[in-house]
Amino acid sequence: MRVYNFSAGPSMLPEEVLKQAQAEFLDCGGSGMSVTEMSHRSKVYDAIIKEAEADLRKLMNIPDDYYVLFVQGGASMQFEAIPLNMLVKGKADYLVTGNFAKKAYKEGIKYGDMKAAASSEEATFTYIPKVTRKDFREDIDYVHYTANNTIFGTHFNYVPDAPAPLVSDMSSCILSETVDVSKFGVIYAGAQKNIAPAGVTIVIVRKDLCENPMPICPTMLKWSTQAENGSMYNTPPCFSIYMAGLVFKWLLKLGGTDAINKINVEKAKLLYDFIDNSKFYTNNVAKEDRSIMNVPFVAPNDDLNAKFVKEAAAEGLVTLKGHRLVGGMRASIYNAMPIEGVKKLVEFMKKFELENK
């Protein structure tokens, strides 16, 4: 039986995409071999990676003065790549709004004069600080922030106004909403939340920001290396890129990011409205900063939280346990989670409340 999987990542992929991958698995593009067996330099694979890039450019309306790079190492590797590629003056500001934001900041500190321009750690990251231009230093190379905080269930509902290129970790919200790429210097995302199986990381970077890597920047981390080699300086994560390509086509067919965003908003509203009207469940994130991708919530005590997770799993609603830093439950409802999954979860929550209040 296929379950509704609320995992924060790796997470659900569209069933249609999985079935297509299955159908093509032994013979990809008439090659007589699986995409996992073919040379990344082959004609068939060349078409796959080029089409994936073209489709992502279409979906996000990416301007021509940006590269789209398919790299490895996860979003976490970009925590290092960012300062190594971008520090010229040697200074950058970070918005510390969650666990991954803090990790990015900590990596940055190794390479330059970094400042946490704002943080919500004092309130265990339950809100997004409202920053303005004067919160940043003027002589910086970039501002880094995490658009969606996967663990704490918060989301920036605004694009910060910064005196330097904006670098945004969109690992858990890329393609869930429409963004204006031209407002950013760099957008990056690990694939395994909203795009594809783990393996590929997407980096969308304005071309001029690839020109001055620090001398110590490893060849493999230089964005220019990847750009000059069409993301094939070495063997790329072929299968993950292929799956990303199928997901991009699925999204295009659905009507793009505006269309999926409508569905995502509807899904999130079902869940938040139910939680807000219940005296049993709580979500303690500031309402205006709530994520539509990751919804953390708690029952009245830890025993009930554990019971909830166990009984939900028995009904095919799995991986609802919250992150260890937060406890309780977390429902990750990325693009691939059908609305039926959220409806079924809300029904289960109602039943559980009645039985346990």
Ligand SMILES: *Cc1c(COP(=O)(O)O)cnc(C)c1O
């Ligand atoms: C999951 C996640 C990461 C870490 O991604 P990896 O690809 O595992 O390195 C970083 N940032 C955010 C916002 C995430 O959700």
